[in-house]
Amino acid sequence: MTAELGAFALILALALSALQAGLSIFGRVRGDATLRGAGEGAALAAFVAVVIAFAALMTAFVASDFSVANVVANSNTDQPLFYRITATWGSHEGSMLLWNLALTGFGACVVLYGRGLPTGLKSVAVATQGTLGLLFLGYTVFASNPFVRIPTAPLEGQSLNPILQDPFMAIHPPILYSGYVGFSVVFSFAVAALVEGRVDAAWARWVRPWALAAWSLLTVGITLGSFWAYYELGWGGWWFWDPVENASFMPWLIGTALLHSAIVTEKRGALTGWTVFLALAAFSFSMLGAFLVRSGVLTSVHAFAVDPRRGAILLFILGLAAGAAFGLFAWRAPKLTPGGLFAPISREGALVLNNLFLAAATACVMLGTLYPLIVQAVTGEAISVGAPYFALTFGPLMVACLIILPAGPLLAWKRGDLLGALQRLWVAAALAVAAGLLTYLLIAPRKIVPILVMTIGFWLIAGSAAELAGRINLGALSRGDGGQVWRRLKGLPRGQWGMTLAHIGLGVFVLGAACELSWRTETAQSLVAGQSMRAGAYTLTLQGLNTVDGPNFSADQATLIATPDHGVPFILRPERRFYPAQRQTTSKVAIERRGATDVYVVLGDERPASGGQPAWLVRVFINPWARLIFAGPLLMALGGAISLSDRRIRLAAGRRAPSGVLTAAE
Amino acid sequence: MVVAAAAPTLALSVGLSLYAMGDTAVYFYSPSQALEKHVPSGRLVRLGGLVETGSVVKRPDGTVLFGVTDRKASDKVVFKGDLPDLFREGQGVVTEGEFQPDGVFEARQVLAKHDERYMPKEVADALKKSGQWRGPATVAAALPAGAEAKETGAR
Numbered sequence: 001m002t003a004e005l006g007a008f009a010l011i012l013a014l015a016l017s018a019l020q021a022g023l024s025i026f027g028r029v030r031g032d033a034t035l036r037g038a039g040e041g042a043a044l045a046a047f048v049a050v051v052i053a054f055a056a057l058m059t060a061f062v063a064s065d066f067s068v069a070n071v072v073a074n075s076n077t078d079q080p081l082f083y084r085i086t087a088t089w090g091s092h093e094g095s096m097l098l099w100n101l102a103l104t105g106f107g108a109c110v111v112l113y114g115r116g117l118p119t120g121l122k123s124v125a126v127a128t129q130g131t132l133g134l135l136f137l138g139y140t141v142f143a144s145n146p147f148v149r150i151p152t153a154p155l156e157g158q159s160l161n162p163i164l165q166d167p168f169m170a171i172h173p174p175i176l177y178s179g180y181v182g183f184s185v186v187f188s189f190a191v192a193a194l195v196e197g198r199v200d201a202a203w204a205r206w207v208r209p210w211a212l213a214a215w216s217l218l219t220v221g222i223t224l225g226s227f228w229a230y231y232e233l234g235w236g237g238w239w240f241w242d243p244v245e246n247a248s249f250m251p252w253l254i255g256t257a258l259l260h261s262a263i264v265t266e267k268r269g270a271l272t273g274w275t276v277f278l279a280l281a282a283f284s285f286s287m288l289g290a291f292l293v294r295s296g297v298l299t300s301v302h303a304f305a306v307d308p309r310r311g312a313i314l315l316f317i318l319g320l321a322a323g324a325a326f327g328l329f330a331w332r333a334p335k336l337t338p339g340g341l342f343a344p345i346s347r348e349g350a351l352v353l354n355n356l357f358l359a360a361a362t363a364c365v366m367l368g369t370l371y372p373l374i375v376q377a378v379t380g381e382a383i384s385v386g387a388p389y390f391a392l393t394f395g396p397l398m399v400a401c402l403i404i405l406p407a408g409p410l411l412a413w414k415r416g417d418l419l420g421a422l423q424r425l426w427v428a429a430a431l432a433v434a435a436g437l438l439t440y441l442l443i444a445p446r447k448i449v450p451i452l453v454m455t456i457g458f459w460l461i462a463g464s465a466a467e468l469a470g471r472i473n474l475g476a477l478s479r480g481d482g483g484q485v486w487r488r489l490k491g492l493p494r495g496q497w498g499m500t501l502a503h504i505g506l507g508v509f510v511l512g513a514a515c516e517l518s519w520r521t522e523t524a525q526s527l528v529a530g531q532s533m534r535a536g537a538y539t540l541t542l543q544g545l546n547t548v549d550g551p552n553f554s555a556d557q558a559t560l561i562a563t564p565d566h567g568v569p570f571i572l573r574p575e576r577r578f579y580p581a582q583r584q585t586t587s588k589v590a591i592e593r594r595g596a597t598d599v600y601v602v603l604g605d606e607r608p609a610s611g612g613q614p615a616w617l618v619r620v621f622i623n624p625w626a627r628l629i630f631a632g633p634l635l636m637a638l639g640g641a642i643s644l645s646d647r648r649i650r651l652a653a654g655r656r657a658p659s660g661v662l663t664a665a666e
Numbered sequence: 667m668v669v670a671a672a673a674p675t676l677a678l679s680v681g682l683s684l685y686a687m688g689d690t691a692v693y694f695y696s697p698s699q700a701l702e703k704h705v706p707s708g709r710l711v712r713l714g715g716l717v718e719t720g721s722v723v724k725r726p727d728g729t730v731l732f733g734v735t736d737r738k739a740s741d742k743v744v745f746k747g748d749l750p751d752l753f754r755e756g757q758g759v760v761t762e763g764e765f766q767p768d769g770v771f772e773a774r775q776v777l778a779k780h781d782e783r784y785m786p787k788e789v790a791d792a793l794k795k796s797g798q799w800r801g802p803a804t805v806a807a808a809l810p811a812g813a814e815a816k817e818t819g820a821r
Contacts, residue, residue: 360679367683382694389690393683604748607724617748
C-alpha cells in the first residue's frame with residue numbers, strides 16, 4: 001500500500017514539476033500574477049509530493065516490505081532500525097529520490113524566501129527549477145523507480161552493503177546531495193538573469209546566500225565522506241583522487257570560485273558574465289558528478305549503486321540541461337553590461353587571480369578524472385590516473401593560490417596598495433617562517449617540500465589573523481585594553497568573521513594534509529598472542545582475540561595494549577566483522593586520538609605462524625595531525641554558515657533592494 | 667576581460683596537465699596483454715585478472731604469493747601486506763606494482779571489490795577481448811537493481 005502511495009506521489013510530483021515550469025513561463029510571458037502564483041504553488045506542492053514519496057519509501061524500509069524490489073536488494077530484518085532507515089538512500093533509486101527531494105526542496109525555498117525578488121527573475125528561476133525537476137523526476141519515475149514491486153516477496157532481503165552501515169555514511173549522502181543540488185538554485189538564478197538580460201549587484205546579492213549555503217553543505221558532505229573513508233576502509237588514507245571523490249571536488253572548486261567572484265559582482269558590479277558562467281558551471285559539475293558516480297564509466301573505489309545503462313540517460317540529462325544553459329549564455333552574455341573598471345592591483349584583481357587559479361585547478365582535476373575515459377575511447381587501452389598526476393598539476397596551482405591569498409583581503413577595491421598590504425603582513429610572514437623553521441627542527445625525518453607547504457599553512461592562519469587585527473585597528477590600541485579589543489571584535493560584521501574563519505580553516509587543513517601525507521608511518525607485522533611490535537613511539541602488544549556479536553554481524557576482536565614511550569598505556573580493539581547476510585567481511589579500525597595525531601590500528605587476516613599457533617596481521621598507522629585535515633574544512637563550513645547568518649546577506653535574500661534597480665529589472 | 671584572461675590560463679593548465687599525464691598515467695594489462703606488449707620491468711602498471719584457484723600461499727613473514735590469470739596466460743604475483751577483505755581464489759582482482767626482471771609481479775597494492783558478485787571492469791573487458799568471457803553472470807553490470815559494489819585496497 002505504501003509503495004503504491006509512494007509511486008503515485010512520485011508521478012504526481014513529476015506532473016507538478018511540469019506545471020511549475022509551464023505556469024511560471026506563461027505567467028512571465030503574459031505578465032499574469034495568477035499564473036505566476038499557480039506556478040509557485042505547483043513548486044511547493046511538488047516538494048510536498050516528493051516528501052510523501054520519500055516517506056513512503058522509508059516506511060517500506062522500516063517495515064521491511066520485501067514486495068518492493070529495492071527493499072529486497074538493500075535491507076534485511078537483522079539490520080538495526082537506524083540502518084534500515086538510511087538504506088532508503090543507499091541504492092541507486094533511493095539516492096536519486098534523495099536528489100529529487102533536495103531539488104524540489106530548494107525549489108520550494110526559492111518560492112518561500114524569494115518574496116523580495118523581481119517577479120520576472122523569480123518566475124524564470126522557478127520555471128528553471130521546475131524544468132530540472134521535470135528531468136530528474138522523469139528519470140526517477142521512468143528509469144529508476146524505487147517503488148517497483150516483485151511478484152513473489154522473499155522472506156529475507158539482501159542487506160545494505162556492510163561498509164555503508166556506519167553513522168557517518170548514513171548522514172554523508174543527505175548533506176552531500178543538499179550541497180550538490182543547492183547549486184541548482186544558483187543555476188536557475190543564472191538562467192533567469194540571462195533570460196531577463198540583467199546581471200547586476202542586486203542579482204549577485206540574491207545569489208550569494210544560496211551559493212554560500214550550497215558550498216557550506218558540500219564542504220561538510222565531502223569532509224564526512226573523507227572521514228568515513230579514513231576510518232572505515234582501513235587503508236589509513238583520506239583522499240585517493242578517485243573519480244568519485246573528484247566528482248564532488250569539482251563542483252566544490254567551482255563553487256569556491258563563484259563565492260569569490262560573486263563578491264566582486266555584488267560590491268563593484270564587475271565580472272558579471274564570469275559570475276553567471278560559474279553559476280552555470282557549478283551545477284553542471286554537480287550533474288557531471290551524479291553521472292560519474294552513478295554510471296560506473298570510471299573505475300572507482302567508491303562506486304556505489306552503479307548502473308551503466310541508466311548512466312547514459314543521466315549523461316543525456318546533463319547534456320540537455322548544461323547544453324541549453326551554456327547555449328543561452330553564449331547567446332545572451334555578450335549583451336550583459338560590463339561592470340566597473342579596476343586596476344590589476346586591487347581587491348578585484350586579487351579575486352580574479354583567485355578565480356583563475358581555481359578554474360585552472362578544476363580543469364586539471366577534470367582532465368585527470370576524464371582522461372582514462374578518453375584514452376579508452378581512442379586507443380582502447382585501460383589506464384588509471386592517480387595521485388602523482390594530481391600532485392604535479394593541482395599541487396603547484398594551489399600553492400600559488402594560497403601564497404597570494406592573505407594579501408587579497410588587505411587590498412582596497414578599485415586600486416590597491418600592494419606595498420602597504422605587504423607591510424601589514426610582515427609580522428604574519430615572520431611568524432609563519434618562524435613556525436616553519438621550528439617544525440623543520442622538531443619533525444624527523446627532515447623533508448623540505450612538506451615543510452614549505454606547512455609554512456604556507458602557518459602563513460594562511462597568521463595572515464588571516466593579521467587582517468582581522470587590522471580591521472579592529474589593534475596596533476593603535478593601548479596595551480592591556482582587552483575590553484576594547486573584545487568590543488571591536490564583536491562589532492565586526494559576521495561576513496568578516498566568516499571569511500577569516502574560512503581562510504584559517506584552509507590553513508589548518510593545509511597543515512594537517514602536509515603533515516599527515518609526509519610523516520605518516522605504516523608498520524605491519526604478524527603477531528601471535530603475547531607478542532609485541534614497535535610503531536613510531538609506541539609498543540603494541542597483542543593480548544588476545546575474542547568473538548563479539550553485533551546485531552547483524554559477528555566479529556573477531558583483538559585487544560592490543562599500546563604503550564607510548566612517554567605516557568600512559570591505552571587499549572585498542574580493532575575488529576574484523578563478518579556479515580552473514582552478504583557473506584562479507586569488513587575491518588573495524590581502532591583509532592586512539594593523541595592530540596591531533598591518530599594511532600590507527602587495523603586487524604588483518606589470520607596467518608600461519610612458525611610455531612603452529614595462529615598469528616594475526618596487525619597494521620599500525622601513526623597519522624600525525626590527521627585530525628586537522630577534517631577540522632580545517634569544518635571550520636571553513638562554519639565560516640560559510642556564519643557569513644550566511646550575516647544580517648546584510650539574509651536581508652538581501654528576502655527583501656527588495658533599492659527600488660531603482662528593481663523597476664529596471666521588471 | 668576575465669574570459670580573455672581565463673582562456674590562455676586554462677589552455678596552459680590543460681597543456682601542462684597533458685604533459686604530466688604522460689609520466690604519471692598507469693596502464694592496465696591482463697597477463698596475456700602484458701606478455702604481448704613486453705611490459706618492461708620496473709614500470710608501474712596495473713595487472714588484473716582472476717586469482718588462480720589453489721595458487722594462494724600465505725607465508726609467515728607476511729608476504730602472499732598468488733597467480734593472476736586471464737585463462738590464456740598467467741603471472742606470479744608477490745605482495746607484502748594485508749589482502750582486501752574480499753580477496754578470494756577464482757575471483758577478479760586488480761594489482762598495482764612492477765614486474766621484476768625475473769618476471770614475477772611485485773604488487774604494491776591489491777584492489778578487490780567489497781562484494782562477492784564483483785568483477786573489475788578492466789578484468790571483464792580483458793576477458794572479453796581474449797575470448798575467455800564466461801557470460802555476464804559475474805559482471806557488475808548484471809547485478810540486481812541497486813546492488814552495491816565496493817572496491818578496497820591494501821598497501
